[in-house]
Amino acid sequence: MSELADALEHLVRGIVENPDDVRVQLITTRRGRTLEVHVHPDDLGKVIGRGGRTATALRTVMSGIGGRGLRVDVIDTDR
Amino acid sequence: MSETLQAADADVRTDATGSAAEAEGGESLLVREGDVAGDYLERLLDLLDYDGDIDLDVEAGRAVVSIDGGEDLEKLVGRRGEGLESLQELTRLAVQQATGVRSRLMLDVAGWRAKRREELSELGRSTAEKVLETEKSIRMRPMTPFERKVVHDAVASVTGVHSESEGEEPNRRVVVFRTS
Numbered sequence: 523m524s525e526l527a528d529a530l531e532h533l534v535r536g537i538v539e540n541p542d543d544v545r546v547q548l549i550t551t552r553r554g555r556t557l558e559v560h561v562h563p564d565d566l567g568k569v570i571g572r573g574g575r576t577a578t579a580l581r582t583v584m585s586g587i588g589g590r591g592l593r594v595d596v597i598d599t600d601r
Numbered sequence: 602m603s604e605t606l607q608a609a610d611a612d613v614r615t616d617a618t619g620s621a622a623e624a625e626g627g628e629s630l631l632v633r634e635g636d637v638a639g640d641y642l643e644r645l646l647d648l649l650d651y652d653g654d655i656d657l658d659v660e661a662g663r664a665v666v667s668i669d670g671g672e673d674l675e676k677l678v679g680r681r682g683e684g685l686e687s688l689q690e691l692t693r694l695a696v697q698q699a700t701g702v703r704s705r706l707m708l709d710v711a712g713w714r715a716k717r718r719e720e721l722s723e724l725g726r727s728t729a730e731k732v733l734e735t736e737k738s739i740r741m742r743p744m745t746p747f748e749r750k751v752v753h754d755a756v757a758s759v760t761g762v763h764s765e766s767e768g769e770e771p772n773r774r775v776v777v778f779r780t781s
Contacts (some may be wrong), residue, residue, distance in 0.1 A: 536695035586684035
């Protein structure tokens with residue numbers, strides 16, 4: 523597992539009710555790198571935040587660490 | 602210092618639960634906030650293998666966490682301190698998750714806020730003086746809430762001018778007016 527995924531997983535675990543359900547995967551394709559965040563369905567709102575504020579904060583911190591072009595996607599497991 | 606005091610006043614008015622809990626828990630709650638934040642950030646530095654010392658303090662009724670160390674920390678500060686603001690927000694959420702109380706914790710990384718505070722105070726004062734000379738209002742560039750607060754304080758120290766914020770985030774900016 524990459525240190526980027528580990529770092530994001532830690533950041534997300536700290537802010538949710540169900541830290542054990544947090545999984546982050548780094549996916550690399552020709553179009554770039556994406557960190558996929560999986561959380562307990564009850565924690566989706568917490569990770570996204572009001573108006574997407576928390577997801578934006580996670581993206582901003584991770585692009586500082588991992589460089590531009592690093593995407594962060596919060597996966598909606600309900601679907 | 603009036604910056605932090607004003608922020609404290611504003612939060613007491615809008616955040617009744619936070620201030621009530623703060624009155625009960627007082628200093629010990631703020632120390633606990635610092636501890637939770639310190640653990641959260643220390644683990645982040647470990648995972649990234651960044652060098653950094655974390656310093657915890659309580660200033661003007663809020664927990665203050667400062668990280669100082671190697672060059673890697675610039676990556677956490679980010680462009681115009683946007684990374685720092687985001688990391689502060691996440692750290693506040695982590696503290697709230699652990700304590701159940703909204704946090705007003707302040708995070709500084711690599712002395713960025715301290716340095717910016719000086720530069721922005723100077724910018725606020727020089728802008729105020731220009732408004733006094735030209736008698737025309739000046740709209741400054743968009744700034745973060747932290748930056749605007751520092752500028753408002755600097756403008757307030759000059760007689761004959763006042764300032765307001767206008768616009769929506771992230772394009773909210775300070776406007777300096779001649780007081781008639």
